[in-house]
Amino acid sequence: MAKRLNMIVIIFCYLAAGSNHFLHSGAYIGIIPYYIPFPVFVNYLSGILEILFGLLLIFKATRRFAALAISLMLIAFLPVHIQMIINAPFKLGTFTVSPWVAWARLALQPTLIWWVWWSAKD
Numbered sequence: 278m279a280k281r282l283n284m285i286v287i288i289f290c291y292l293a294a295g296s297n298h299f300l301h302s303g304a305y306i307g308i309i310p311y312y313i314p315f316p317v318f319v320n321y322l323s324g325i326l327e328i329l330f331g332l333l334l335i336f337k338a339t340r341r342f343a344a345l346a347i348s349l350m351l352i353a354f355l356p357v358h359i360q361m362i363i364n365a366p367f368k369l370g371t372f373t374v375s376p377w378v379a380w381a382r383l384a385l386q387p388t389l390i391w392w393v394w395w396s397a398k399d
Contacts, residue, residue: 283396284334291331291347298324304370310360326350334397344397348390358383 298305298320305323309316330350333343358379361367365379 280396280398283392284340287393287396288331288334291327291334295324295327295329295331298327301370308357308361308364308369310356313356323350323354334393340397344393347393351386351390355383355386358386 302317302320302324305320306316309319313319326346327350330343330346333339333346361374361379362376362383365374365376367374
């Protein structure tokens, strides 16, 4: 029951996070490091992939693939979180990202990877 509930939460989070790339694209584009080309495209691609992988988590047949894809995506996002640490403090919409928040966000990545894998296992 706990894994099922966790999976529902993860699916909801990825669908919401992916949608957020379209609803609040400026905030996401603003945190993409300067050395990553085509930030608008990268933002929308990230949103599409988060939605796609969230949907693939629904089905048992594609769940392990989706968990792997999400894990790789979280690793690919590490440069964004490192750049956030470098740039902190800064405003992200109405929220101020302090150095502490930026470090906490980076530290959360391994936990998110573990969480999606634990929840996806049979």
